[in-house]
Amino acid sequence: MSSHAKETAPSLYGLMAEFATPTELVVAARRTREAGFRKFDAFSPYPMHELDEAMDLHDNRVAKFTFIGGLCGCVGGFSLASWCAAVAYPLNIGGRPLISVPMFIPVTFECTILLAGLTAAISMLVMNGLPSPYHPVFNVDPFAGASRSKFFLCIESADPKFDRHATENFLAGLNPSEIAEVAP
Amino acid sequence: MAQPVELPDTIYVGPVIDESHSIASVSDKVGNIVLKRKITLGWTFGLFIALGLLQGVAAGSVWLFMKGVGVWGINIPNGWGFAIINFVWWIGIGHAGTLISAVLLLLNQSWRNAINRFAEAMTLFAVMCAGMFPVLHTGRPWLAYWMLPFPNTMSLWPQFRSPLLWDVFAVSTYLTISAVFWFVGLLPDLATLRDTSTKRYQQVIYGMLSMGWRGSARHWQRYEKASLLLAGLATPLVVSVHTVVSFDFAVSIIPGWHTTIFPPYFVAGAIYSGFAMVLTLMIPVRKFYGLDDIITMRHLNNMAKVTLATGLVVAYGYIMEAFFGYFSADKYERYMIWNRMFGAYAPFYWALIFCNIITPQFLWSKKIRTSPGILWIISIIVNIGMWLERFVIVITSLHRDFLPSSWGIYAPTVWDWAVYVGTIGLFMTLIFLFVRVLPMITIFELRMILPSAEVHEKKGVVTR
Numbered sequence: 001m002s003s004h005a006k007e008t009a010p011s012l013y014g015l016m017a018e019f020a021t022p023t024e025l026v027v028a029a030r031r032t033r034e035a036g037f038r039k040f041d042a043f044s045p046y047p048m049h050e051l052d053e054a055m056d057l058h059d060n061r062v063a064k065f066t067f068i069g070g071l072c073g074c075v076g077g078f079s080l081a082s083w084c085a086a087v088a089y090p091l092n093i094g095g096r097p098l099i100s101v102p103m104f105i106p107v108t109f110e111c112t113i114l115l116a117g118l119t120a121a122i123s124m125l126v127m128n129g130l131p132s133p134y135h136p137v138f139n140v141d142p143f144a145g146a147s148r149s150k151f152f153l154c155i156e157s158a159d160p161k162f163d164r165h166a167t168e169n170f171l172a173g174l175n176p177s178e179i180a181e182v183a184p
Numbered sequence: 185m186a187q188p189v190e191l192p193d194t195i196y197v198g199p200v201i202d203e204s205h206s207i208a209s210v211s212d213k214v215g216n217i218v219l220k221r222k223i224t225l226g227w228t229f230g231l232f233i234a235l236g237l238l239q240g241v242a243a244g245s246v247w248l249f250m251k252g253v254g255v256w257g258i259n260i261p262n263g264w265g266f267a268i269i270n271f272v273w274w275i276g277i278g279h280a281g282t283l284i285s286a287v288l289l290l291l292n293q294s295w296r297n298a299i300n301r302f303a304e305a306m307t308l309f310a311v312m313c314a315g316m317f318p319v320l321h322t323g324r325p326w327l328a329y330w331m332l333p334f335p336n337t338m339s340l341w342p343q344f345r346s347p348l349l350w351d352v353f354a355v356s357t358y359l360t361i362s363a364v365f366w367f368v369g370l371l372p373d374l375a376t377l378r379d380t381s382t383k384r385y386q387q388v389i390y391g392m393l394s395m396g397w398r399g400s401a402r403h404w405q406r407y408e409k410a411s412l413l414l415a416g417l418a419t420p421l422v423v424s425v426h427t428v429v430s431f432d433f434a435v436s437i438i439p440g441w442h443t444t445i446f447p448p449y450f451v452a453g454a455i456y457s458g459f460a461m462v463l464t465l466m467i468p469v470r471k472f473y474g475l476d477d478i479i480t481m482r483h484l485n486n487m488a489k490v491t492l493a494t495g496l497v498v499a500y501g502y503i504m505e506a507f508f509g510y511f512s513a514d515k516y517e518r519y520m521i522w523n524r525m526f527g528a529y530a531p532f533y534w535a536l537i538f539c540n541i542i543t544p545q546f547l548w549s550k551k552i553r554t555s556p557g558i559l560w561i562i563s564i565i566v567n568i569g570m571w572l573e574r575f576v577i578v579i580t581s582l583h584r585d586f587l588p589s590s591w592g593i594y595a596p597t598v599w600d601w602a603v604y605v606g607t608i609g610l611f612m613t614l615i616f617l618f619v620r621v622l623p624m625i626t627i628f629e630l631r632m633i634l635p636s637a638e639v640h641e642k643k644g645v646v647t648r
Contacts, residue, residue, distance in 0.1 A: 023640050029401070030644045045207060045376070046631040047404040050639040057405040066413050077353075081344040084333055089341040106350040106428055110357040113421045117361040117414055121368050124410035128403040131395035138398070144379040146399045147372065149208035
C-alpha cells in the first residue's frame with residue numbers, strides 16, 4: 001500500500017462482536033444482513049451451512065473453475081497421448097490405428113482428475129485471498145478463539161451503512177458477549 | 185451426536201464421540217498432543233526402531249545401485265519379484281485412506297471425521313513407499329525420468345499404450361491429489377494450532393502453513409465446495425488407480441493374469457488391506473494417546489464391518505479365479521490354478537486362504553469387533569494375507585507359464601527383504617513424526633459432530 005493510501009486509510013477496520021454459541025452467530029448474521037449491511041463477515045471454528053443461508057452466500061465459481069480445469073486436463077491428456085503416438089513417435093504395429101482411443105483413456109482420465117483437483121484447491125485459495133498472513137481481524141486479541149471455540153461477527157467500516165456509534169448500538173442489540181474495535 | 189434411530193443393543197455400540205466433549209475440549213485434546221505433550225520414552229523407542237528398519241532401504245538401495253537388479257531374487261521367467269509385490273501391497277494399503285476421506289464424506293458418514301486425517305496420512309506414506317519400488321526395479325533409477333513424456337535430444341516418447349505408463353500417470357496423480365486433499369483439510373486445524381500455541385517457533389511455523397486462515401464464513405463456503413469437489417474427484421481416482429495397477433497384469437496374456445475380474449477384485453483387495461492397516465495403526469494410537477473418547481468403539485466396529493464386507497468380496501474373487509481357470513477350458517489356465525493350489529508355492533496359497541478368507545469370518549461377532557486386542561491381531565493377519573495374495577498372483581503365474589523349458593523357481597534374497605523391511609521402517613518413521621507435528625485428528629470436523637455445534641435458528645429466531 002502506498003504512503004498516500006496509508007494517510008487516508010480509516011483509523012478503524014470495523015467493529016467486531018463475539019458470540020458464545022453458533023445459534024447466536026447465525027441469528028446475528030441474518031439480522032445484520034437484513035439491516036442492510038453487506039461488507040461484514042462471520043467467523044466460526046467449523047463450517048456452518050446455516051450461516052451460508054443466513055448470509056446469502058452461494059459462490060459457485062470454484063465448481064466452474066474445477067470443471068474448466070478438468071476439461072483442459074481431459075483434452076490435454078488425450079492430445080498428449082495422440083500426439084506422441086501418432087506424430088512424435090509413430091509405431092506401426094500390424095497396421096493398427098496410431099490413435100488407439102481405448103488405450104489412451106487411462107492417461108486422459110488421470111490428467112482430467114489431476115488438473116480438476118489442482119484447480120479446485122488453488123481456485124479456492126485464490127478466491128479466498130489466501131495466503132494472507134496479515135488481516136485486521138487478528139488485531140482483536142480474543143479473536144484467537146475463532147479457530148478454537150468462539151464465534152465472531154465483524155462489520156467493516158467500509159460498508160456504506162457503517163456508523164461508529166449506530167453500528168455499535170446495533171451490534172449490542174444482538175446479544176454479544178463482547179464488542180471490540182478492529183484496528184486496520 | 186444423538187442416535188437418530190433407536191438401535192437395539194445387539195447393533196448399537198455407543199456414540200460416535202464421547203458426549204462429555206465440547207467444541208473447546210476437542211480442540212484442546214487433539215491440539216495438545218502436538219503442542220503440549222512431552223516426548224515420551226515409548227515414542228522415542230518406537231521412532232528408534234522405525235529408523236533402524238529404515239536402514240534396510242538405505243543399505244538395500246546402495247547395494248542395488250552398485251550391483252544392479254541381479255542382487256534381487258528375480259530371474260527369467262520371474263522378472264517380477266518383490267518389487268511388484270510390495271508396490272501393489274503398499275498402493276492397496278493407501279486406498280483405504282482415500283476411501284475414508286472421500287467416499288465416506290460423500291456418503292455423509294460422520295464417523296469418518298475422527299479417522300480421516302490419520303487414514304489420509306497413511307495413504308500418503310504408503311504411496312511414497314509404493315512409488316520407490318518401480319523406480320528401484322528399473323535398475324537404473326537415475327534414469328527414471330525417462331518414464332515421463334518430455335522433449336529430449338533422443339526424440340523418444342513414452343508408449344501410451346502400455347499399462348506401465350498408465351501406472352506412472354495414475355500413481356503420480358494419486359499422490360498429488362491425496363497430498364492436496366490432505367493439505368486442504370489441514371488448513372483450519374493448522375490455524376487452530378497457530379492460535380492456541382504459546383511458543384513463538386510453533387506460531388511462526390503453523391502460521392505460515394495455515395496461510396492466514398481465519399475461519400471466515402465466506403471462506404468456509406468455498407472451502408466446503410472445494411472439499412466436496414476434491415472428494416468427488418478422489419473417489420473415481422482411487423478406483424482408477426488400482427484398476428490401472430491390475431491392468432499391469434490383466435493386459436498381459438500370462439495364465440492367471442489375463443482375466444476381466446482383476447480390476448474390481450484388486451480394488452476390493454486394496455480397500456480390504458487398507459482398512460486392516462488403519463485398524464493396525466489406530467488401535468495402538470488410540471490406546472497410547474488416550475483417544476478412546478474420540479476414536480470410539482463405534483469406529484472400530486464400523487471399520488471391522490468394512491473389513492469383513494471387502495474380505496467377502498475378495499473371497500468371491502478367489503472363488504471366481506479358480507472357477508475361471510476351470511471354465512476357460514484352457515489347459516494353461518487350468519494348470520496355473522492347479523499349480524497354485526498344489527504346486528511349489530501351495531503353502532503360500534493356503535496361508536493366504538487362511539489369512540484372507542477364514543480369519544475375517546470372526547468379525548461376524550460383535551464381541552470380537554469391539555475387542556481392540558483381538559481386532560488388532562486379525563488386522564495384522566489380514567495385512568499378511570494381502571501381501572501373500574500379491575506374492576501368489578505374481579509368482580505362481582510367472583514361474584510356470586507356457587513352456588516347461590522356461591520354468592523356474594523364485595526365491596527372494598536378503599536384499600529383497602532389506603528393501604521391503606526398509607519401506608516398513610520408512611512408513612513407521614513417517615507415522616511417528618506425523619503424530620507429533622500435525623493434528624492426527626481433523627479437529628474442525630470433530631466439532632461439527634458435537635451436539636453443541638448444532639444451530640437452532642429459523643428466520644432469525646432462536647428455536648431452542
